[in-house]
Amino acid sequence: MPGDGDLAEINVVDVAWRDATPAQQGIWVLDTDEKLRPTYLIPTVLEFTGALRHDLLVAAAQSAVSRHPALRSRFRLDTATRRVQYHTDGPPGEIGFIDAVADGWSAEELDGLVDVLCWTPFDLATEAQVRGEVVRVDETTTLLVLTMHHISFDGWSRHLLVDEVMSTYRCLLEGREPRLSPAAHPADLVTVLSGQELAERVDEAVERLRGAPTTIGLPYDRRSATPSVIGANLALELDAELSGAVLEVASQEGCTPFMTAVALLAGTFSRTTGQRDFLFALGWPGREDPATADAIGMFMSTLVLRVEFDDTTTWRELLACARSGALEAFMDCDVPLDAIATALNPGRQVIWPPMTPVLVNVDDLPLELDLAPGVTGRYRLTGPVYTKYDLDLFVRVDDHGPDGSRLTLSIDYPLDLFDHQTIEGLLSALRRSAHDLAYSAEESHDRPADH
Structure with a gap:
């Protein structure tokens, strides 16, 4: 080496x-x-x-x-x-x-x-x-x-x-x-599991995921035999009051913004489809070893977390389910996803994404960069949107000083699968779920509150 x-x-x-x-x-x-x-x-x-x-x-x-x-x-x-x-x-x-x-x-x-x-x-x-x-x-x-x-x-x-x-x-x-x-x-810096250790870890991960559906009842407007990766983005910023209330309940359950987004998405899909068992993909930085923390390279991997609940699960309990699913997924961060997917479905074709059409991730790009005295910078987010998944949900939290923090949920989606209005409707449903999580945390996620 x-x-x-x-x-x-x-x-x-x-x-x-x-x-x-x-x-x-x-x-x-x-x-x-x-x-x-x-x-x-x-x-x-x-x-x-x-x-x-x-x-x-x-x-x-x-x-x-x-x-x-x-x-x-x-x-x-x-x-x-x-x-x-x-x-x-x-x-x-x-x-x-x-x-x-x-x-x-x-x-x-x-x-x-x-x-x-x-x-x-x-x-x-x-x-x-x-x-x-x-x-x-x-x-x-x-x-x-x-x-x-x-x-x-x-x-x-x-x-x-x-x-x-x-x-x-x-x-x-x-x-x-x-x-x-x-x-x-x-x-x-890359360590590879031995054959025996890898087999044991794959078995553990497979047991965690076995039986979970690999599809989600997304509100497709159309299906394409040859889907394109050309997409678009829509975002929803919650106001300071609602953002603060959501983050407060989430913190009580030890949930990060990412885990909170998972709970909101699972609860929203559950309301509209009746599905109670979900697999979501997430990008994992792959920096568990301190030696990799400052290394430039391709260490990221894709993990799959499972969120399983029933129709009586409250929003607070759903947060706990999302947290548990995320922590279990993190434990498998050194197990190649392809090995897990192959073990669950030995005859599958090698395609991407392998186990779920939905990705959930954190948007952590800074809003402002200080280059030097009198010189500030920002990420310029222009140009086309490309997406490999049928739906990418990103969550970010920005500190607005005296106005408090703001929670933003944004969705990347393929244009050949969804219309603009459909994604707007999904974001509106996510906002209703956020409201219910914040103010009706002890109520079943399946019973929308009157807004």
Whole structure:
């Protein structure tokens, strides 16, 4: 295995295709399909306002993407042996600079540029899995556009990379050398369960999930034989009073906002479909080992939690069910989801998603970034929405100071499955459920209160 930052060694992943993680399998399969390929890109567009040094921002971003072995990765599938060859000795991706003011770029041309930077596929075999540009938009606005491939990068890594770029920029601005911990090679941090241990853990996970339906009665407007990943997003922000009441009841049961969202979604679906047993997918950061906390790479995995209850379950009890299901799922975080899915359904085709059409996750992107004195930034969330699941529910909590915290529920959904009005109706139903959880926690979830 290569050591920290050792670029000279070629690492061959000695894993048969059938033993590859779902992410590895999915990436190779999906990268052969133009329609699905964008779902494995992680574009990040940061918009900074204020007078900044563009040369220093380019240098800071270049330093960050060059430093981490994961971002220099190349991958090639040997079709004869069904094994993945992986090495990190190639050159890093390059960060460029475009002065849109001096070059006379129009707003439409800039939008087109950002779209190309964000969604142009990578050649996994020959290219570093990162590219970027610093774009001077006008006298006070600058964009930093970074795009990474999910095969070597995850959401946690995005926070680490952005933080490193900003801290390095501040050091360069002050004439100081940044003090950074050594960049770890992901291969040095990955542990694999032994065959016997894996079999035992898979058996435990299968027992937890056995008998649960892998479908959910979603309010489809239409079904497609060849579904697209092109989607849209709708969001619902609860007012401060309702947000505070929901979070207070949830805290009494030891529930995080994520667990609360799971309870609200299960309760809402139960009311409309009569289903009482649900499987939901979630993205798990994969950072249980402190050694991985500051490592850039693809450590994320997909877990499946189960929420099971009956028609007499109160909202408070449903919160407890969601918490229990989440904690049990977290215990299986090192068990490959594909192994679990295969054990539950040995004859299944290798498709994604494997066990549930619904994903629940946390939206934790910061609202504001402080780059330097007089320069603030924000994540610019523009462009198309791509989704692999039939429904993605995201929950976030923002502190609005004296006005208290606000709970936001947002849904990504495929346009070929749902109409705008249908998702609006689902969000309205989630709001009613939130109201009942907050103010009728001891009542059965199955009996909507009069609002």
